[in-house]
Amino acid sequence: MKVAVMGAGAVGCFFGGMLARAGHDVVLIGRPQHVEAITRDGLRLEAQQFDERIGAPHLTASTETSAVAGADLVLFCVKSTDTEGAGAAIKPYLGAETLVLTLQNGADNAERLRTVIAQDVAAAVVYVATEMAGPGHVRHHGRGELVIEPSRASEATARTLIDAGVPTEISPNVRGALWAKLIVNCAYNALSAITQLPYGRLVKGSGVSETMHDIVGECVAVAQADGVTLPPDMDSAVTRIAQTMPGQYSSTAQDLARGKLSEIDHLNGYVVKRGAALGVPTPANRMLQTLVRLIEDKARAAI
Template sequence: MKVAVMGAGAVGCFYGGMLARAGHDVVLIGRPQHVDAIAREGLRLEAQQFDERIGAPHLTAGTEASAISGAQLVLFCVKSTDTESAGASIKPFLGADTLVLTLQNGVDNADRLRGVIANDVAAAVVYVATEMAGPGHVRHHGRGELVIEPSRSSESVAHALIAAGVPTEISPNVRGALWAKLIVNCAYNALSAITQLPYGRLVQGAGVNAVMQDVFDECVAVAQADGVTLPPEIHGAIERIAQTMPGQYSSTAQDVARGKRSEIDHLNGYVVQRGAALGVKTPANRLLQTLVRLVEDKAHGAI
């Protein structure tokens, strides 16, 4: 199978690397510094069970969307803020039968992408802790499961992922699973970003658990008002994250640390937006969104 990864950051490099390691032909589309490093030395995939460099012929990299040509599967891993623009950039190079699998934070990316391209689009819920440790170097901290929305090609893609060592399941309630992940992200991401603390240390702070509970309650209220069926295990998910990934910094924290704009408007900000539309008050989420945006604006000289 030929696979293209659009937006080859930590998540895209991990899953692309796993598929290439299993013998699929993978092209990573990312930033020049990563592409150059991969062209020189291959992708370093530092996982929990192995530390390998993966390169040609099964793994290559480029900076242009045209590299997608001929791919049967596209792992769409761009930031939520770039969904429409990235979708438009790949549209001319997609084959009629190409499946585009969205591996993104937030709950509405697949729907937004369907408004841009005519291809089969399936949402995936991603449960993995990764970071880019340097150009062409992805470090895996834990987990790696995918939950995929049913589509014409989902079953064959799931089999390929499982064979590549990626636990994968197809679920008819991906919307509920996306919301469950959104709720966890809303509880952790902003607080980790503001404090620049990993999850395990973050939850030791005085009052943190109460704030997380406030965020959780607001998110659940919005989800229920929006007709979302949440999985029953959502109630213990927040506590488990700190236990299973104590050293992990949120993606929002990583963006803030690098001086980049984060996806906060598609996390806590999305809950605020949907809450306003549905008549559900979300003061805790609004405060966290505002604080992260203030940190970002300060770093960019906007205030």
């Protein structure tokens, strides 16, 4: 299979690296510093079970969106803020039969992408703890499974991913799974970003468990008002994340630490927006969105 990774950050590099390691031809489309390092030395994939460099002929890198040309599968891994723009950028190069799999935070990226491109788009829920430890170096902290929605090519794609060592499930309720992941992100991302603490230390803070309970309660109320079928006992699911990923910093924390804009408007901010539309109050989520925006504004003002 020929695979293109659009937005080769930590998530894209991990899954792209796993596919290339299994012998598929993968091109990573990303930032110049990563592309240069990967072109020179290969991608360093520091997983929990192995630490390898993966390079040509199976793995290459490019800064150009035209590199998606000829791909059977596109792993769409850009920030939620960039969904429509990145979709428009790759649109001229997509084949008629290409499957675009969205591996992004947030609950509505696939539907937003479908307004831009005509190709088959399938949402995926990503459960993996990764970080870019340096140019061309992805570090894997835990998990690594995907849940994808049914589509024309979902079964073949799932088999390919499973054979590459990526546990993959096809679910008819991906909307519910996306919301469950969104709720986990709403509980952890902003708090980890504001404190710059990993999950294991974060949850030991005074009042944190009660605050997370409030956040989760608001999210569940909005999801139910929106007709979403959630897994049972979201509070327990949220608690387990700190147990399975104690050393992980949220993607929002990583963004703020690097002075980058975060996806907060598509995480807690999305819950606030849907809550307002559905008449469900979301004060805890609104507060977290506001605080992260203030930190972003402060960082921009200092430049």
